[in-house]
Amino acid sequence: xxxxxxxxxxxxxxxxxxxxxxxxxxxxxxxxxxxxxxxxxxxxxxxxxxxxxxxxxxxxxxxxxxxxxxxxxxxxxxxxxxxxxxxxxxxxxxxxxxxxxxxxxxxxxxxxxxxxxxxxxxxxxxxxxxxxxxxxxxxxxxxxxxxxxxxxxxxxxxxxxxxxxxxxxxxxxxxxxxxxxxxxxxxxxxxxxxxxxxxxxxxxxxxxxxxxxxxxxxxxxxxxxxxxxxxxxxxxxxxxxxxxxxxxxxxxxxxxxxxxxxxxxxxxxxxxxxxxxxxxxxxxxxxxxxxxxxxxxxxxxxxxxxxxxxxxx
Ligand SMILES: NC(=O)c1ccc[n+]([C@@H]2O[C@H](COP(=O)([O-])OP(=O)(O)OC[C@H]3O[C@@H](n4cnc5c(N)ncnc54)[C@H](OP(=O)(O)O)[C@@H]3O)[C@@H](O)[C@H]2O)c1
Numbered sequence: 001x002x003x004x005x006x007x008x009x010x011x012x013x014x015x016x017x018x019x020x021x022x023x024x025x026x027x028x029x030x031x032x033x034x035x036x037x038x039x040x041x042x043x044x045x046x047x048x049x050x051x052x053x054x055x056x057x058x059x060x061x062x063x064x065x066x067x068x069x070x071x072x073x074x075x076x077x078x079x080x081x082x083x084x085x086x087x088x089x090x091x092x093x094x095x096x097x098x099x100x101x102x103x104x105x106x107x108x109x110x111x112x113x114x115x116x117x118x119x120x121x122x123x124x125x126x127x128x129x130x131x132x133x134x135x136x137x138x139x140x141x142x143x144x145x146x147x148x149x150x151x152x153x154x155x156x157x158x159x160x161x162x163x164x165x166x167x168x169x170x171x172x173x174x175x176x177x178x179x180x181x182x183x184x185x186x187x188x189x190x191x192x193x194x195x196x197x198x199x200x201x202x203x204x205x206x207x208x209x210x211x212x213x214x215x216x217x218x219x220x221x222x223x224x225x226x227x228x229x230x231x232x233x234x235x236x237x238x239x240x241x242x243x244x245x246x247x248x249x250x251x252x253x254x255x256x257x258x259x260x261x262x263x264x265x266x267x268x269x270x271x272x273x274x275x276x277x278x279x280x281x282x283x284x285x286x287x288x289x290x291x292x293x294x295x296x297x298x299x300x301x302x303x304x305x306x307x308x309x310x311x312x313x
Contacts, residue, residue, distance in 0.1 A: 012036045012074050013206070014113075016062065016104070017081030019047050021163050022119060022202075025195055026079065027051055029203055040071045062100035068107035077206060078108055080118040080144060085133070085268045093271065094136040101140040105147030116144050116151040117205045119198065122191070122217055122280035123155075131275035141215065151213040152205045154198070154287075157280035158229075160220075160301035161195030167305065169269050174230050179242045185276035186227040186245050191219030194301035200293045208290070216287040221297040223281055233302055 013030060017023030018039035030037050031052050040060035041047040047057050060071040062082055072078065084096040108116060121137035123130050130138075141153040158166040173180065201218055208214075224232070227243050234241040287293070296304075 010035050011076035012038060014071060014075040014078040015039045015081070016060075016079060018051075018057075019043070020081060021161070021165065022159065022195070022198060023079065023081040024050065025161070026081070026199055026202055027055070029199060031055060033203070033206075035206075038071065038075070040068075062104050063096065065103040065107065068103060069111065072107050072111035072113060075108075075111060075113050077115045077117060078104075078113050079202065080104060080116055080140075083137075085271050094132055094139070097136050097140055098143065101143040105144050105149070108144075108149050109147045113149050114210075115205075116147070116149050117202060118144055118151060118153045119202065120153055120155050121275075122157045122219070122282065123275070123278050124283075127278060129277065131271070131278055133271040133275045134278055134280075145213045150210065152208060153213075153215040154201055154205070155215065155217045156193050156198060157190045157219060158192040159195050159198050160192045160298070160305055162305045164195060164305075165268055166272050167192075169272060170226070170229060171233060174234050174239065174241060175237075178240070179244065180230070181244050181246050182227065183246055186243060187225045188276055188279055189223050189225055190229070190280045191223050191282050192229065192298055192301060193218055193220045194296050194304060196304065197293060197295040197301075201287065201291060204291045204293060214286075214290075215284075216290065217282040217284050218287050218295070219282040220295045220301055222299075224298055226276060229298065232298055236299075236302055236306060 013035045015023055015026060015030065015037065018027055019041055027037070027039070027050065038056040038058060039047055039051060040058055042059070042061050044057040044059050051057060058071045060067040062068070063084075080101070082100065083093070084100055085093045118141055120141050121134045123134035123138070125138055141151070144153070145151040158164070158170070160167050197220065198218070201216070230241060230243060
């Protein structure tokens with residue numbers, strides 16, 4: 001990424017979602033790149049200890065339009081790595097995410113931001129049964145693009161890594177249930193991606209030549225079912241698991257599944273589980289042409305996530 005033409009300073013990058021899983025993992029590699037980094041956070045004091053001294057941390061809330069002007073001032077590229085599913089208004093997260101993306105898009109256009117980089121979800125827009133969560137992720141991409149600021153959207157299924165909520169959900173269910181009664185989604189095809197590969201794409205998006213808004217579907221090398229994913233995780237951690245497919249998700253059964261999700265992730269877990277019926281597979285392979293990144297497979301992604309968990313404190 002070249003210095004901006006106005007001056008010789010490195011370009012200013014704004015990161016939202018820095019207190020979250022993907023955003024938090026993106027901070028160290030961005031800091032190592034020598035860009036000027038500014039993080040927007042609802043609780044700056046909580047993020048401050050996790051960043052280098054020279055990294056700015058500014059208060060901001062994507063639902064509060066007026067808080068975004070200061071954060072976006074002088075920004076060349078902004079990462080949008082936020083979702084509102086776990087917030088106070090999570091029941092109506094679609095409306096909240098729409099409003100938040102609209103605020104951000106508007107403020108970015110006014111501030112003269114050159115590029116927005118967003119990580120959303122895979123799934124077929126033409127599928128009338130697309131879950132509210134996945135539909136909302138696509139809508140956010142549309143709203144950001146609608147600002148007129150060049151937007152690079154990545155669409156991924158489950159991000160595999162220690163701390164990624166969707167992956168933790170699969171792990172905690174597998175850890176706790178020797179026999180799993182699973183609804184039809186056991187056979188839904190998906191294409192999980194290792195967090196390291198997601199980070200590589202998000203970083204590489206800084207170096208894409210200007211060229212209008214683009215959407216890239218990204219995934220690991222393996223298309224698997226959720227059942228395969230559970231079995232591979234269980235195999236790697238040495239657990240024997242029996243998966244029994246049942247035709248419908250009764251209220252009792254869905255209650256059982258959700259009771260196993262920790263309270264903190266309960267609300268998000270409910271929305272994510274709804275999306276398991278939707279195939280999340282890469283259909284457009286443009287990312288493999290645009291970037292030199294060759295994502296790893298599911299086995300390696302799970303292995304790496306377990307290595308991080310078992311590191312000594
Ligand atoms: N993890 C996955 O498996 C996965 C898969 C595909 C796509 N993605 C996408 O990747 C992106 C990041 O996901 P993640 O897993 O990193 O999520 P996450 O860990 O839940 O983090 C969400 C972030 O959003 C921030 N946020 C929430 N409400 C906000 C508000 N009103 N104003 C400002 N910030 C707010 C949170 O900040 P606070 O600390 O203040 O709450 C947090 O930093 C999302 O777009 C998601 O759809 C994730």
